[in-house]
Amino acid sequence: MELHKDTLSKTITFSENYPDYFHRSFVYAQSYLHDQHLSEDIASEALIKLWENWDESYTTVQRKAFxxxxxxxxxxxxxxxxxxxxxxxxxxxxISQRELVFRISLLESTVPQELFISDIQKIVDNTLKQLPEQTRLIFKLSRIDNKSANEIAGELGISIKSVEYHITKSLSLLRKKLKDYLPVILFLYA
Structure with a gap:
């Protein structure tokens, strides 16, 4: 019977103090958290903890301090x-910002035309190396030195048809090797 009486007394005392304690708890939590719902939750949790540890021998100041x-x-x-x-x-x-700065600087430092020209030049050079010596020479005289078929034929002592054959052979092979770059070449130079 004494235990029940203590619990009843505890409940009455706690209930009488609850509105004041809740308000104080809420205002204190709210002053730091700036979140009404969270402050209410913390005030409620704190009061449950106070209830669980309620001791009639504690003074009001001790309860508030707790x-x-x-x-x-x-x-x-x-x-x-x-x-x-x-x-x-x-x-x-x-990290995202650094990566973004890196990507921007990479794009800014990349000149697509130079990249493609470099790649294309390598393919052209490698393809020309694969050509027979006379075909390579005729191609260079025609496309690099800008000589006409008549001039090349006269210089090398061969027929114009032979010069045209070698140029056609060179261009055909270059077209095959550069087929993947055709859209880029058209994009850049068309």
Whole structure:
């Protein structure tokens, strides 16, 4: 019977103080958290903890100090979580920012025309190396030195038809080797 009486007394005392304690708890939590719902939750959790540890021998000041400690610790825990999350977010943002700066600088330093011209030049050079010596010479005289078929024929002592054959052979092979670059060549030079 004494246990029931103590519980009843505890309940009455707690119930009488609940509105004041809740209001104080909420205002204190809200002053740090700036979140109404979270502050209400923490105030409620703190009051449950106070109820579980209620002792009639404690003074009102001791109860409020206990309640304040609970709320303080819960607010600290929450704010530390926010701090960790914010730091993690900032680190991820910093990494993303560095990667973005890298991609921008890479694009800014890349001149597509120079890249393609370099690739195309390598293919042309390698293809010309595969040609027979006379075909390569005729191609160079025609396309690099800008000589006409008549001039080349006269210089090498061969017929114009022979010069045209060698140029056609060279261009045919180059077309095959550069087929993947045709859209780029057309894009850049058309």
């Amino acid at each position: 309640l304040l400690t609970i709320i303080r610790n819960k607010c600290l825990d929450h704010l530390r979580k926010i701090q960790v999350n914010t730091k993690t977010h900032e680190e991820l943002t910093e």
